Amino acid sequence: MSMDICDDRASDASCTALSADEMAAYGWVLDHRRTDPARAAADLGLTRGQVDAAFAKLTALRLVVPDAEAGPEAPARVRAVDPDAVLGGLTESLRESIQQRQSQLQRVQEDFDRLRERFLRGRGETSPAGLEVIPSLEEVRAALNRASAECRTELMTSQPGGNRVPAAMEEALARDTALLNRGIRIRTLYHHTARFNGPSQAYVAAASALGAEYRTAHELFGRIIVFDRELAFIPDHMGTWGAVAVREPSVVAYLCEIFEQAWTHATVFSEAGQDGLERVAKELDHTIVRLLAAGLKDEAIARRLGMSLRTARRHIADIMETLGAESRFQAGVLAARAGMTDEVDAPAGATGP
Incomplete structure (x- = not known):
């Protein structure tokens, strides 16, 4: 087996992987049984350099070999080799490498299983x-x-x-x-x-x-x-x-x-556009008003409600504008008069586990 094109990097799958150009060149050789870079380039819509590189790769992989029946007087005559006849030899080193990696992985896993057992036992003793x-x-x-x-x-x-x-x-x-x-x-x-x-x-x-x-x-x-x-x-x-x-x-x-x-x-849970949006918005407004009345700062309100500080401030500004309030204290008084500090009714369909 020869892997000379890979510079002894036989375990690198990219050494034997074929590009679209190389696949097309293989098909051209299969159809024409010869190497004619100029015509192949014209037929395949590739440059001469691309075809030369593709033929070189196919030859190095033994997917294209001289046609023994043509004799030495026709060196351009070649034939495409059955891929199954080539595959085993090319992938042997890859399979060996994979098996070695799997053995290494299994050893590492076994070692760390023992370490985990010791770690958990030791942590239980000290906690x-x-x-x-x-x-x-x-x-x-x-x-x-x-x-x-x-x-x-x-x-x-x-x-x-x-x-x-x-x-x-x-x-x-x-x-x-x-x-x-x-x-x-x-x-x-x-x-x-x-x-x-x-x-x-x-x-x-x-x-x-x-x-x-x-x-x-x-x-x-x-x-x-x-x-x-x-x-x-x-x-x-x-x-x-x-x-x-x-x-x-x-x-x-x-x-x-x-x-x-x-x-x-x-x-x-439902999407914002489905049933429950009005209730969700009402609960948010009620909660913000209640937290404002309790003296919480914007940062604390945002954290309690799971929203960004910017969003919380926008909600607060909207509530104060709706109420016509010029201060948080005034917003609390006006909200109480409007019933916004009353508890929201329990949500329907949420009474059991």
Whole structure:
């Protein structure tokens, strides 16, 4: 076997991969049984240089060889070789390389399985009972992936914030699809503002079709992920991307109860243009007025409602303009007179788990 055109890089698949020009040149040789670069270039619509390079590649790969029947007096006579006769020899080194890589991968996997077992055992010995601090985003993702793989019955999440990154939504959809296909029940709480986010709408539509359930609320208690009512993940208090894994049964049960209360009073997710838009807008306005009356700053209101600061300020400005208020205090007084500080009626169809 000869791989001289690859400069001894036999494991590089690009050495033997054929371009469209080379495929066309092979067909031309098959039809004409000779090498005539000038005519081949004219027939194929290629330049002479492209044809010369294609013939050289085909010859080096032994896909085109001299026609032994023509004899030495007709050196231009060649024939196209059956690709199956060439393929085995050309790919032998690639197969060997793949097998070596697979063996290496298996050894690495086995080593890291042992490391994982030791890591989890050691972390359990040093962490407070039922609590585990996970300091980095990469380790949080690894822990969530393990928990997802081990999940048996149910996943509950509360995801504050209105904007979603498309790439993150695609990753989440792939993960949730695997869970749903295993019969896992998935329930997720979002802020109302998620209804106006395109990636969120697409994600919820796709996952809902597979059986996942989504509701939104004007305010949420915070971010939480609970697996099988046995393992909960909550953010760390430093505001970083770290997390705390909670396994203590009483604490997990308490977090689940908080989720259930929020779920009961939340509204079934629908696109902004569907039923519920008027209610969502009314709840947002009522909540903003109530938070303004409580003295919260724009930044705090935006954070509580899961919207950008710019959006929150636009809502505040619209409310004050509608009320004809010149100050926040006046807006609170006028809103109370207009009944905007009264509680919004419980959403229909959201009274059960």
